[in-house]
Amino acid sequence: MKDSVPSPQLQAARISATVSTGFSATTADGRPARLAIIDEAGNVIEAGPEVAWAAWKVCIEVQENFWEGQGHLVVHRSPAEARSRAAA
Structure with a gap:
């Protein structure tokens, strides 16, 4: 899997x-x-640190989804306000 993405x-x-x-x-x-x-x-x-942690969380979640056999699911991080509007 590591070789399937660019390595800039x-x-x-x-x-x-x-x-x-x-x-x-x-x-x-x-x-x-x-x-x-x-x-x-x-x-x-x-x-800042919030950006780094949000990026890390997305990477971890998508990898865990893959390991759990859920396929290549998309994982998002966004402001809480945008998430609540999307859920409505």
Whole structure:
């Protein structure tokens, strides 16, 4: 499965992950960095630990769904307000 997705080489940052701590990011020279969501115009929409944990949660949930034989299900994270509107 690992070979079925691209493996891009980052030029200015490093991303790592552990089962117990989720994602972490640093600059290429080891300084702390943050994960962010950036729109098409380059605006930072959200950044920080919440973004890293939301991304981690989505990755874990989709993997668990796959292991449980539920197929390649889509998993989303969004603002609570958007989730409640979608459920209505």
